[in-house]
Amino acid sequence: MYIVTGGAGFIGANIVAGLNARGITDILVVDNLERAEKFLNIRDLQIADFMDKREFRHHLETEFFTNMPVQAIFHEGACSDTMEYNGRYMMDNNFTYSKLLLDHAIRRGIPFIYASSAATYGASKAFEEKPENEMPLNVYGYSKLLFDQLVRRYLDQVESTVVGLRYFNVYGPREHQHKGKMASQAYQLYAQIKDHGYCELFEGTGGYANGEQSRDFISVDDVVDFNLFLADSAEPIKGVINLGTGLSRSFNAVAQAVIDTLGTGEIRYKPMPEVLLDKYQNYTCADMTHARAVSGYDKPFLSVEDGVKRYVQWLEARAAE
Template sequence: MIIVTGGAGFIGSNLVKALNEQGRTDIIVVDDLSDGKQFYNISDCDIADYLDKDDFLARVKADDGILDNVEAIFHQGACSATTEWDGKFMMANNYEYSKVLLHACLAKGIQFLYASSASVYGGSEVFKEARDHEKPLNVYGYSKWQFDQYVRRLQNSFGSQVVGFRYFNVYGPREQHKGSMASVAFHFNNQLKDAGVCKLFGGSGGYGDGEQRRDFVFVADVVKVNLWFLQHPEKSGIFNLGTGRCQSFNDVADAVLAWHQQHGLNGHKEYVPFPDHLKGAYQSFTEADISALRAVGYSETFASVEQGVSAYMDWLNG
């Protein structure tokens, strides 16, 4: 049995679908379907059971057998809104919840693969898995960073696999429920179809209009890395999960425009003033150092923005 928390969310639902494609349906999805529209993400997936996230946590704490015969937990569930400033809620949901699952997995020898975030680096210009470069800018980033720190303190005592993935800017299918937190590729696609224009931020942080740069990683590649570690239970650690190369927001918009132009819809880019509320809390540049990921043996290539966005547009507009 495999458990995927956040299994009706963006990365979680892509993991469930990929596991199905490998022939696995012995999957328990754990999530919060208060937003009922999220069920769409798993409506084409085959699972063994669904549990609400609070019910699951209570059963894990009670040790009622819910984890019997479980091979691995992909812990993708979290509040991922970087604009959420309720620190009490964030730490309970992202930090304390993760600690309970970690200890349960260690006690039972269950592989524990969890979602961290590149937001732990904040304003750093070096994106390497080391304390010196970790400077969260918001409470979401802090909650993820603090759990990474907790894992580090215990890592020498681990008897089973524990892997943290610092996701960079993930984009791709099954993210439509995320609203404002969905990828820029998703928003550019909608803007172009609605008004014929892709709106980008003007210059900020020393970068020109639309030239802020991020490590954009296609969700299919994120899933591949997760599943590779599932097949390599001897590998543990905290790893950056990005492509290892940054590209600009202009590159993303150009890729969206190019796809639509090939399908008969022309449009253009437009730059809007950089929002005041994001000043001082915005990463203008990210680029994953993936040397640690390569060092443990992961050798697959990652899609470029042009490749990934084209595949995403096929899915989104298909």
């Protein structure tokens, strides 16, 4: 049995799809379907069972799963809304719940791969996995950082795989059903062009020209491959590591990749709202040195041009169904 929490969400559903591609269907998906449209992310996938996250948490607390053989746990479930300001809810959902699952995995020697976030770096201009670079700007980033710190304290005592993946800007299939304002730039720009014939980016800020603010954009296909690689390892892999491409690309580059794939569209620029000016990250780029060394993963990642093209083609195919 594989367990995928947040399995009806963006990255979780893609991990389930990646397991299915290997012929694996013995999968327990854990999620919260109060937003029922998320079921669309997994309706074409094969799983063994589904469990509401509250029921799953109760079973963890009562040790219902004690004798269940589990191959690996992919913990993707979290409140990922960076604009959520209910700190009590965020900490319970992203920290306390994660502690229960970590304890379960460690005591039973189950590989545990979980979603951290580049939001742990916040205001930092350096993106290497060091405490001095970790300065989150919101309670979401803090909830992820606090759990990372807890994991680091356990690592010397752990004999099984435990890895926190600090995701940078992930884009790709299965995000469009429910992410809303949290959807990737690739999807938002695609939707704007389909609706209006053009897309909008911010005018220059922080010394960057119009649309030249940049991020480390990584395809969810690469994210899934990295997750499965970790779970497959015969030797324990341990650490809190970045997961990006190691390259920072401009929003202009993403928009142009969408336009080139669709064969239509243009880029327009708009002023950045004043409320964002002192909070906006003009640049992110994952330092992948430590991640490559710890994991042994040496495959190249998709470029923005190739990854966005693949994603837009998937969106177009779905729209034609």
